[in-house]
Amino acid sequence: MHNMTSLRSLLLNSSYEPMRVVSWQKALVLWFQGKVDVLEYHATFARSVQRRFQLPSVLRLKSYVRPKGSHAVRFCRENVYIRDNYTCQYCGSKLPGKQLTLDHVVPASQNGPKNWTNVVSACRDCNQRKANRTPRTANMPLLTEPRAPNWLPTLALEISVDHVPEDWAPYLNLRLHTG
Numbered sequence: 001m002h003n004m005t006s007l008r009s010l011l012l013n014s015s016y017e018p019m020r021v022v023s024w025q026k027a028l029v030l031w032f033q034g035k036v037d038v039l040e041y042h043a044t045f046a047r048s049v050q051r052r053f054q055l056p057s058v059l060r061l062k063s064y065v066r067p068k069g070s071h072a073v074r075f076c077r078e079n080v081y082i083r084d085n086y087t088c089q090y091c092g093s094k095l096p097g098k099q100l101t102l103d104h105v106v107p108a109s110q111n112g113p114k115n116w117t118n119v120v121s122a123c124r125d126c127n128q129r130k131a132n133r134t135p136r137t138a139n140m141p142l143l144t145e146p147r148a149p150n151w152l153p154t155l156a157l158e159i160s161v162d163h164v165p166e167d168w169a170p171y172l173n174l175r176l177h178t179g
Contacts, residue, residue, distance in 0.1 A: 004024065007023075008022065009022050009023070009026070009055070010058045010171060012058065013060075014061045014064040028055070030059060035061060035063075036056075036061055038059055040056070042057045083116075083146075083147075084144070088100070089120040089121055090103075090140045090141075091125075093123050100123065101122050102120070102122070103121075105120060109132055115148075117148065118146065126140065
């Protein structure tokens with residue numbers, strides 16, 4: 001059986017273009033909301049008290065969503081982690097997303113905005129040590145200057161050709177060598 005926390009689903013636009021990779025939980029929510037058709041399933045099931053649901057592997061949106069332009073990468077926790085390569089921008093530790101936090105370079109209490117150029121990935125220890133100070137006043141220089149990415153990181157970094165589920169390959173125009 002798979003480790004359920006690592007199961008992801010490929011989300012396609014109604015035009016069958018790959019859009020992003022989502023957690024199995026998000027996939028179930030989209031399915032229950034009637035926003036998607038399930039094209040492929042994982043072999044794993046989620047169970048409620050009274051029912052069990054086969055987890056979606058490939059989903060297709062029922063209505064077309066216009067993709068954002070290449071300069072409009074959505075600002076969110078996951079994309080900040082991807083931009084920063086899951087690395088604390090203070091000590092350089094590479095960690096899983098669950099062990100990272102978001103840190104305001106200029107603290108929110110000092111009117112620091114919540115945006116690409118003021119938020120970085122930080123381990124919990126560094127975030128607590130920096131506390132409500134700027135990197136300069138905390139004597140904790142940033143490893144890299146935070147910038148807004150001009151690429152869509154989700155598919156490029158979450159889909160490694162070596163680890164693409166076999167049932168995703170046709171939707172990504174990949175030929176996988178099996179056997």
